[in-house]
Amino acid sequence: MALTQIKGSNIEDGTVVAADVADDAVTTAKILNANVTTGKLADNSITGAKIADNSITGAKIAMGSDAAGDIITYNGTDYIRLAKGTAAQVLKMNAGATAVEWGTDAGGIAVPGSSVAGDTLYHNGTIYTRLAKGTAAQVLTMNSGATAPEWAAAGGGGGPTVVSATLTNGASSYTFSSLPSGITRMQLWFYEVSLSGTDELLVQFGDSGGIETSNYTTASGRIMVYNGTSSAISNNGGFIIRLFEAAGDWSGVYNFWKMAAYWVGAHSGYQASTSSATTGGGNKAGLGTLTQIKIRPSGSNTFTVAGSFVSKIDLLYWQD
Numbered sequence: 191m192a193l194t195q196i197k198g199s200n201i202e203d204g205t206v207v208a209a210d211v212a213d214d215a216v217t218t219a220k221i222l223n224a225n226v227t228t229g230k231l232a233d234n235s236i237t238g239a240k241i242a243d244n245s246i247t248g249a250k251i252a253m254g255s256d257a258a259g260d261i262i263t264y265n266g267t268d269y270i271r272l273a274k275g276t277a278a279q280v281l282k283m284n285a286g287a288t289a290v291e292w293g294t295d296a297g298g299i300a301v302p303g304s305s306v307a308g309d310t311l312y313h314n315g316t317i318y319t320r321l322a323k324g325t326a327a328q329v330l331t332m333n334s335g336a337t338a339p340e341w342a343a344a345g346g347g348g349g350p351t352v353v354s355a356t357l358t359n360g361a362s363s364y365t366f367s368s369l370p371s372g373i374t375r376m377q378l379w380f381y382e383v384s385l386s387g388t389d390e391l392l393v394q395f396g397d398s399g400g401i402e403t404s405n406y407t408t409a410s411g412r413i414m415v416y417n418g419t420s421s422a423i424s425n426n427g428g429f430i431i432r433l434f435e436a437a438g439d440w441s442g443v444y445n446f447w448k449m450a451a452y453w454v455g456a457h458s459g460y461q462a463s464t465s466s467a468t469t470g471g472g473n474k475a476g477l478g479t480l481t482q483i484k485i486r487p488s489g490s491n492t493f494t495v496a497g498s499f500v501s502k503i504d505l506l507y508w509q510d
Contacts, residue, residue, distance in 0.1 A: 392428035408472025
């Protein structure tokens with residue numbers, strides 16, 4: 191009877207050498223599962239050509255002392271195990287830029303704790319850190335030391351802050367008070383402002399010492415559209431607006447700009463009762479930090495607001 195199989199128990203250990211096995215003679219069908227250990231393989235005896243693609247799984251790889259979170263890295267000679275790091279550590283290059291290692295974040299980006307939707311990351315000079323989200327309508331700006339971003343109320347690089355006032359009949363003045371520091375430009379918008387007599391309208395600035403009534407250099411003029419008659423007036427007690435008409439219903443705008451130690455302004459408008467165009471301007475020196483603006487007649491007149499009529503003044507200011 192011909193010999194068809196040889197069992198492992200019939201082969202003496204160490205008697206079959208590589209020269210006794212023909213090339214390509216041992217197939218996977220001839221090898222029992224889990225029977226070929228590293229002790230049965232000569233060094234460098236299995237080449238890549240002998241291993242089928244995608245046939246070696248993680249279960250067949252052991253680096254020694256393996257633990258969840260370990261990774262495999264190449265050390266220039268062989269693939270080795272890099273043990274997992276600790277909580278919040280980041281993977282980075284070592285000082286010699288020759289291998290990866292776990293370490294504390296010193297320039298990389300690690301996700302900070304307690305993060306919520308809307309948070310942002312910024313670099314604090316050492317690491318990236320979390321800036322918690324701001325509140326509704328806040329804007330992102332630099333802090334006073336220009337070292338880090340922060341959330342703050344709008345009013346800087348965005349649109350102006352608007353303060354509205356409605357004049358009352360018989361009032362002798364109106365004051366915009368408690369203005370914030372840092373105002374660099376303003377607009378005063380007037381709607382249908384009338385006086386009880388022929389006074390002019392004055393705009394006066396104030397600081398912590400009160401409303402200032404001197405050191406203004408201003409003038410204003412008007413020309414009547416229907417007959418071409420013109421008139422002008424100057425004043426050093428405030429920024430003057432030429433009205434010279436009882437119940438004149440003046441609407442217009444006065445623009446102001448902070449230039450070094452001076453406030454410079456220019457105005458234009460229209461007086462309905464006389465069909466007059468009004469223009470003028472001037473400057474104010476010697477003012478401390480602006481805290482208030484007063485609008486009043488130049489003499490003893492009062493504001494006139496009749497019946498359901500509305501007379502308004504809007505202040506717009508920017509803190510650039």
